[in-house]
Amino acid sequence: xxELLKRPFENESAEQTGPADSPxxxxxxxxxxxxxxxxxxIDLDLPEGRLIAVVGPNGAGKSTLIKAVLGLVPxxxxxxxxxxxxxxxxxxLVGYVPQRxxxxxxxxxxxxxVVAMGLYRQxxxxxxxxxxxxxxxxxxxxxxxxxxxxxxxxxxxxxxQQQRVFLARALAQDARLYFxxxxxxxxxxxxxxxxxxxxxxxxxxxxxxVVVHHDLQTVPAYFDHVVLLNMRVVDSxxxxxVFTEENLKKTYGGKLTLxxxxxxxxxxxxxFPSGKK
Amino acid sequence: xxxxxxxxxxxxxxxxVAVADLTAVVAxxxxxxDPHIQWPSAEELIRVISFQDYNxxxxxxGTTLLGLAAGLIGTFLLLRKRAxxxxxxxxxxxxxxxxAFILMTLTLGDGKILLGLIAxxxxxxVLGTASVLFIQKQTRLKDDAxxxxxxxxxxxxxxxxxxxxxxxxxxxxxxLSSFIYGKTASMLFFDALLIALVALxxxxxxxxxxxxFALICFDAEFGASQGWxxxxxxxxxxxxxxxxxxxGLQAVxxxxxxxxxIIPAAAARFWTFSLRHMLWLSGLFGALSGMLGSGISALxxxxxAGAVIVLTASVLFIxxxxxxxxRGVVRLVFERLKLRRRIxxxxxxxxxxxxxxxxxxxxxxxxxxxNLEWIGPRLADLLTQRSWSPRRLNRTIQRLIRNDRLVAxxxxxxxxxxxxxRIAKEVVRKHRLWEAYLIAHADVATGTVDLSADRIxxxxxxxxxxxxxxxxxxxxxxxxxxxxxxxxxxEGTV
Numbered sequence: 214x215x216e217l218l219k220r221p222f223e224n225e226s227a228e229q230t231g232p233a234d235s236p237x238x239x240x241x242x243x244x245x246x247x248x249x250x251x252x253x254x255i256d257l258d259l260p261e262g263r264l265i266a267v268v269g270p271n272g273a274g275k276s277t278l279i280k281a282v283l284g285l286v287p288x289x290x291x292x293x294x295x296x297x298x299x300x301x302x303x304x305x306l307v308g309y310v311p312q313r314x315x316x317x318x319x320x321x322x323x324x325x326x327v328v329a330m331g332l333y334r335q336x337x338x339x340x341x342x343x344x345x346x347x348x349x350x351x352x353x354x355x356x357x358x359x360x361x362x363x364x365x366x367x368x369x370x371x372x373x374q375q376q377r378v379f380l381a382r383a384l385a386q387d388a389r390l391y392f393x394x395x396x397x398x399x400x401x402x403x404x405x406x407x408x409x410x411x412x413x414x415x416x417x418x419x420x421x422x423v424v425v426h427h428d429l430q431t432v433p434a435y436f437d438h439v440v441l442l443n444m445r446v447v448d449s450x451x452x453x454x455v456f457t458e459e460n461l462k463k464t465y466g467g468k469l470t471l472x473x474x475x476x477x478x479x480x481x482x483x484x485f486p487s488g489k490k
Numbered sequence: 491x492x493x494x495x496x497x498x499x500x501x502x503x504x505x506x507v508a509v510a511d512l513t514a515v516v517a518x519x520x521x522x523x524d525p526h527i528q529w530p531s532a533e534e535l536i537r538v539i540s541f542q543d544y545n546x547x548x549x550x551x552g553t554t555l556l557g558l559a560a561g562l563i564g565t566f567l568l569l570r571k572r573a574x575x576x577x578x579x580x581x582x583x584x585x586x587x588x589x590a591f592i593l594m595t596l597t598l599g600d601g602k603i604l605l606g607l608i609a610x611x612x613x614x615x616v617l618g619t620a621s622v623l624f625i626q627k628q629t630r631l632k633d634d635a636x637x638x639x640x641x642x643x644x645x646x647x648x649x650x651x652x653x654x655x656x657x658x659x660x661x662x663x664x665x666l667s668s669f670i671y672g673k674t675a676s677m678l679f680f681d682a683l684l685i686a687l688v689a690l691x692x693x694x695x696x697x698x699x700x701x702x703f704a705l706i707c708f709d710a711e712f713g714a715s716q717g718w719x720x721x722x723x724x725x726x727x728x729x730x731x732x733x734x735x736x737x738g739l740q741a742v743x744x745x746x747x748x749x750x751x752i753i754p755a756a757a758a759r760f761w762t763f764s765l766r767h768m769l770w771l772s773g774l775f776g777a778l779s780g781m782l783g784s785g786i787s788a789l790x791x792x793x794x795a796g797a798v799i800v801l802t803a804s805v806l807f808i809x810x811x812x813x814x815x816x817r818g819v820v821r822l823v824f825e826r827l828k829l830r831r832r833i834x835x836x837x838x839x840x841x842x843x844x845x846x847x848x849x850x851x852x853x854x855x856x857x858x859x860x861n862l863e864w865i866g867p868r869l870a871d872l873l874t875q876r877s878w879s880p881r882r883l884n885r886t887i888q889r890l891i892r893n894d895r896l897v898a899x900x901x902x903x904x905x906x907x908x909x910x911x912r913i914a915k916e917v918v919r920k921h922r923l924w925e926a927y928l929i930a931h932a933d934v935a936t937g938t939v940d941l942s943a944d945r946i947x948x949x950x951x952x953x954x955x956x957x958x959x960x961x962x963x964x965x966x967x968x969x970x971x972x973x974x975x976x977x978x979x980x981e982g983t984v
Contacts, residue, residue: 283715301717309715318709319763320569330705332558334716366763382712403957 226275233297234419236261236390237282242291244274244281252277253444255291260438262419264424265410266481269442270465275425276312279441283309295390304334308388310379312395318367320342324378325350325363328397353381371408380411390414397431409435432456513951522655546788549674551680553780553799556738557684557750558690559778563730563861564751565758566696567868569707570727574634575622576706577748579728581733584648587669591655601655602665604681611669611736618644619728672743672796673708674784681740688737695730703727704765714732739919741784744797754779775810779803785937827966833948834886837897839914842906842923920947922971923958931961 231238235258242255252274259265268276280286282293286302295303308331328350329342336346354360357377365377376396385392397405412422412435423440426432431454432439439456441447441464448455448463567576590610595601610695618640626638652666668676696703705713705725714720731751738747754775758768783799790798812819878886890896894908906914924943928934950958962971 280711285711285714297571304715304717305713309712311709311711311715315711316709320706321759321763321768322708323763326765327708330701330709330712333701333705333713333718338702342701386716486807 224453229292230294230297230299231258231292235259235294236296237294237423238294238297239282240292242278242281242293243289243296244277244286244291245289248421250442252281255446257440257446257449259421259423259449260373262416262420263438264416264436265421265423265438265439265440266432266436267442268425268426268432268464273464274442275442276394279309279394279425281425283307283392283466306389307312308383308386308391310383310391310393310396313372313376313379313398317400318370318375321366323364324370324374324381327367327378328353328381328385331382334386341448350381350385353385354378355430356384357381357411366408371401375402376400376404377407380408384411389420391420393422395425398427436454492892500655514828535696543788545675545677546785548679548682549677549784549795552685553674553795554675554777555682555689555780556685556734556741557754557776557778557780557799557803559734559774560688560738560747560750561754561758561772561774562692562696562769563727563734564755564776565765565772566707566727567731567751568759569757570724570764571828572731573752574620574637575728575746576731576751577737578644578749579618579621579642579732579741580744581614582621582644582901583611583615583736583739584670585651585717585740586612586614586617586648587653587666587831588648591666592651592658595655595658601658607669611739612732614644614966615732617735619732626967654729658778670743670745671794672739672741672746674741674787674795677741681770685737685741688733690941692730692734695726699723700766700769710979742799743794746796749800750776750779751802753800753807757807757810757814758805760810762816773801773923775806779806800848828946831889834882835890835893835895836913836917836948837944838883838886838890838918839906839910842896842904843914843918847973891978917947919971920950921957922973923955924950925961925973926962926971927958 215217224338229240231240231276237259239255242252245368253388255278260433267278269275276429277286281288281291282295282300282360293300295306300307316393326342328358330348331353333343336342354363357380358376359374359381362374362378367378368454380396381387383393396408400408412424415422424436426441437462438450439459440449441451441455443464448460495708555897567573586605587610592602593610594603613781615627621640621644623634625631626633656664659795662867665676679870702718702723705722706727710720711726713723734751735744735747742926743748755768755772757775758771761771762768779799779802783802784795787793787795787798787800810818813821887896890910891898894907895913896904898904898908903969921943924947925939928939928943929936
């Protein structure tokens with residue numbers, strides 16, 4: 214708790230890094246970011262080559278966790294490493310599928326353009342998107358069954374199709390570790406099946422997928438590893454041992470709601486430097 | 491295609507609106523008995539159009555280039571949803587200008603050094619932007635409140651400082667109001683040169699950073715996760731906006747410069763779904779507004795150029811909104827009409843086909859025809875189900891004939907053409923497959939399935955058809971499944 218009283222951005226454990234074979238290693242992560250839920254003393258060490266679900270109630274900090282790893286929100290304290298090194302030097306190993314609603318789909322681009330954005334890093338500054346990049350973009354659309362829609366304006370796509378375009382963009386990043394923020398939210402059954410198939414393919418290729426998931430019913434069927442999150446990590450590990458009724462009760466109700474209430478109050482109080490403004 | 495009658499009607503409406511507008515303008519103008527509205531003589535008109543007047547040349551070229559620059563950066567501004575921020579920026583320049591004038595008068599004796607005024611404007615516009623960000627971060631106020639506060643506070647401060655400047659004995663602040671309302675008439679070669687320089691910068695940056703700007707406009711978070719310096723790119727974008735704004739103050743005035751940034755980009759949106767095209771179109775519209783606007787203003791001696799430029803841009807916007815080929819109103823109406831027509835034609839083809847089926851009880855071929863005399867009583871029966879009027883029926887038949895789906899022979903009979911037969915089969919197939927699906931999987935009763943399928947079948951695409959075929963593997967690609975229900979057609983002979 215004391216870390217929260219310090220000024221934000223002071224990251225004294227920045228030197229620490231985790232093991233080189235761990236796709237995601239987090240130690241003592243605390244995030245106090247205004248308007249967003251708080252994460253407190255998060256410790257994680259995820260195994261490679263698994264499909265990992267991140268579940269928890271609304272406001273538990275699931276999206277914030279991913280954003281903290283990717284450096285999109287500032288952290289009050291804690292160390293994060295990807296394969297033993299800080300994220301800044303490992304960007305080429307990470308793919309990201311943000312929430313579909315984080316974007317205005319009325320933007321004047323087509324599906325291929327969006328997927329090509331996953332290649333911008335490869336292309337580099339100032340250089341335009343060449344034909345071979347467009348080709349690569351279409352190949353990745355093919356992997357999600359959307360090659361026929363390459364030139365279609367994204368506002369004319371259905372929700373499931375838009376989600377698949379986002380996935381194709383992440384695939385174009387050609388990563389070893391994928392973060393997906395609620396990819397199954399509001400998609401049709403066909404798309405859901407397509408996404409699962411894709412995840413299974415990624416797993417057999419040795420990739421690791423960390424997926425924020427909202428539907429508890431499907432967690433055991435789709436994933437083999439789970440992180441139960443509610444401001445703190447309630448538990449993390451294989452589905453068989455961790456996804457128990459007792460753990461779920463701890464995550465979604467009962468004693469932990471008190472902690473959540475207190476931390477929200479803390480976050481709301483403007484007298485603390487990292488509190489909500 | 492739109493029928494001739496509809497086109498004629500649209501044209502009539504357009505002409506009426508135009509005439510009404512013109513009448514109103516003339517009435518208004520002549521109603522002002524004041525000699526302030528001077529209509530140009532033919533001689534003056536020719537002079538301006540042929541660029542004979544040096545001053546007019548400078549002004550027109552200057553405002554055209556300004557419009558181009560504003561249109562280009564305005565596209566990204568619009569897509570980044572920062573349009574109102576640029577309004578706050580332009581209003582924030584006023585205290586900077588006034589303060590610069592005061593300081594220069596006090597220290598240098600001459601308050602009207604252009605570069606000094608521009609420097610003041612720039613500094614305060616940056617301060618204004620910083621204030622907006624500060625308010626957003628430090629208080630609970632949202633975007634619109636922060637923008638409103640900064641805009642009005644800075645502008646108020648500016649007016650107060652302007653009042654001080656006017657009362658200064660050593661200075662002559664009379665020309666400062668041109669920064670508020672714009673005054674192209676006094677544009678010098680040097681001013682136009684500055685504008686040209688800024689336009690060049692805008693073009694170069696918009697091209698070089700095209701994909702980077704596009705990325706942060708569409709999905710800044712994804713960009714950040716990829717390592718792109720989103721904040722710095724944002725800063726660069728807003729710097730170009732500030733530069734274009736400050737340079738445009740003299741021409742269009744600070745109140746209206748935001749219009750030049752936003753309106754051409756908004757108009758361009760109606761014509762295309764491609765960002766690249768939108769960018770260039772927006773630049774073109776901006777340039778056009780500048781050119782036409784200042785040209786018209788040069789002819790009508792007392793109309794302020796800034797206002798006319800913005801009005802020109804507005805006319806372009808309204809035209810785009812109505813007629814834009816991508817999202818304009820006319821286009822949408824047209825598309826809807828086209829779809830309705832297609833549905834009517836497909837329905838009729840299907841009805842004719844099914845009627846044959848029920849009659850012949852064999853494979854239907856092209857030569858089997860419908861006696862046109864039957865159109866009266868029998869087919870009308872058939873079609874009352876769909877509540878078609880005889881007129882609609884006739885029209886649809888005529889269109890089908892024109893589109894080479896049906897053909898009428900000398901004996902007043904209708905035949906399917908090869909194309910028509912093919913399309914009829916496709917439509918019937920889609921309908922039957924979808925009916926089968928609804929009955930088997932969606933629990934729709936055989937009595938009502940016809941109506942349900944009727945609506946959906948026209949928009950089933952290949953993807954869905956393939957899935958339907960997968961569900962009913964006994965139906966080969968060329969087969970027509972049997973109808974699950976009795977076809978409600980009055981019997982008759984050919």
